[in-house]
Amino acid sequence: MTTLQPARTAVRKAAPAEAAVVSSALAAAFEDDPVFRWMLPDETDRAARTRAFFDLVVEVLAVHDDAWTTTDGITGAALWVPYGRPPMSDERAERFAAEVAEICGRHADRTLELIAAMDESHPHAPHEYLWFVGVVPAAQGRGIGSALIAPVLERADRAGAPAYLEATSPLNKALYERHGFRARPPISVAGGPPMWPMWRDPA
Secondary structure, three states, X not given: OOOOOOOOOOEEEOOHHXXXXXXXXXXXXXXXXXXXXXXXXXXXXXXXXXXXXXHHHHHHHHHHOOXXXXXOOOOXXXXXXXXXXXXXXXXHHHHHHXXXXXXXXXXXXXXXXXXXXXXXXXXXXXXXXXXXXXEXXXXXXOOHXXXXXXXXXXXXXXXXXXXXXEEOOHHXXXXXXXXXXXXXXXXXXXXXXXXXXXXXXXX
């Protein structure tokens, strides 16, 4: 008897004109994420601040033209920094930190401390860097997240390139492990949930 495997969700590069929709999908995906709940503990404005954060991230990473989304309606997105490139210039990184602080308001210190810890743990060897991948809650559990990261992982395998990311929850960590990522010791900021740096050697 033949067992039919479900078809992988079709994905494509996101167009610049879709930035707002991509940001909206990512904000919905991460609003209840453990790290974002810690970064933005006030439920009254978490949704708006999370959306502002992803508006900023999508804008900053647009220069790389490596955002992926679903073909049949935008139900999620993956934001990559291509192999060997820094996410942004040093000057842009300074402005990014200031803009993140403004978005986070009175909780900015904890977020900036987390970003500093992430920077300290970031590997120096060139790699494909997955900044974020997320799927809107109503579409989760259908394999869309796996489909969104597949094109760049396939690109990395063809080029013999490693990949790197930070997992923000045990559920996400398990997903990435299924795709060949291996966790390193977690990043820990006092009072915050763990994040797992994860490295993937090419297949």
